[in-house]
Amino acid sequence: MITLRKTGSFFVGGRRVNVRGQAPYRVTLSSTSTRDYDPNGTYWIEAAYVQYFLQATPRYAVPLVLMHGGGLTGAMWEDTPDGRPGWLQRLLEAGVSVYVVDNVERGRAGFCALDGIWPDRPLSRSDEESAKIYRFGYAGHRFPLDAMQGLSAQTVPRWPGTSALQRQALIDVVRRIGPCALLGFSQGGGLVFDAADAVRDLVRACIALEPHGVPASFDAGLPGTSALVVFGDFIEEDRAWRAHATRASASIDAWNAAGGEGERIDLPALGMRGNTHMMMMDENSDDVLRVVLDWLDRCAGMRLMR
Structure with missing residues (x-):
């Protein structure tokens, strides 16, 4: 049974831009609405979106912030592609207060469709690229391939040049929330280590699932903060x-x-054999989450004062 004291959402960060000197043009918005569109004006761009679920009786002293991977959104923590409960549901059942982030240009965050603001082209990930990167080609893997369409449907474009914006957005998220723990996946795993280093007074624990982009060094003086990286199967084969x-x-x-x-x-x-890069969606995703929760239970910074 899940008993929440509060749910909600907010936007964090971003900046204001002004567009000038662009020519208006005619657009059709529906079968009954055609008008002249003027792209000039003031816009707020590059904000992150955060949804939260706060427990009435939390398991830990601080909430857990979930950071998605590249080309994905906060939806990756919800139901699995084959319809099983995802980690968000399981974390709430376990009494964990959770914040789910949609970072800059992902999911429900603010997009920037203005010409010339983001200079590079967006990238979309094909099913073939996903299968290779996510290690679905190895015998004995545990991703439910019959439900691959469910993963494809939630894959969104990404802009290569927004990494610094995403890093800053996550730092802004932590500053808005206050003391918390971070859990990031893939690109998000590198971002949570960056954020944990930048706002080390607020981060009580840091978990990265098969991260890339992790920092090579950290300044001295980390206050004993717990950190974990988790890897699945077939690593040595790739x-x-x-x-x-x-x-x-x-x-x-x-x-x-x-x-x-x-x-x-x-x-x-x-x-635990057969886990792919998408360990939170694999057939044994509950078992993988149990490993993470057992580790969090041992972290001094997560314990409630009774």
């Missing part, structure tokens, strides 16, 4: 993922050298 895992391990070493308390968990070492 050259790119071997490199990502090596860099993530080096980042954990740097985190510890700066005063933090970090570790890496490889699911096969726990007897």
Whole structure:
């Protein structure tokens, strides 16, 4: 049973831009509405969207912030592509207060369709690229391929040049929320380490699921903050993922050298075989989440004062 004291949402960050000197043009908005559109004016762009679910009796002293991966949105934490409850549902059932982020140019966040503001072209991920990057081609993988359409449907365009904007947006999110723990996936895994370093006085724990873009070093003086990276199966069989895992391990070493308390968990070492990059959607996604929750339960910064 889930008992929440409050739910809601808000936008964070962004900036104002002014468009001038553009020619109006005719647009058709519906079968009964055609008008001249003037693109000149003032716009607010590059805000992140955050939805929250706060428990009446929380499991932890601070909420957990979920950060999606590249080409995805906060929807990735909801139901799995084959219709099972996703991590958001399971976290709420476990008594965890949760904030779900849609970062800049993703999901319900503010997009920027203005010419010349974002200079690069958006990228879309095909099913074929997804299958390769997500390691769906290995025998024994546990992603429900019969439901691949459900993953394809939630895949959205991404702009390569917005990484710095996304990093700042997550930092702004943490400052808005206050003390919290961060859980990020893939590109989002690198972002949560960046944010945890930038606002280290507010982040009590940091978890990255198969991250890339993780920092190579951290300034000294991390206040014993717990950090975790998690990797699934078939890492050694894939050259790119071997490199990502090596860099993530080096980042954990740097985190510890700066005063933090970090570790890496490889699911096969726990007897959990077949997990892909999309471990929160794999057939054993509940088991993977249990590993994360068990780790959070041990974190000193997460404990409630009774």
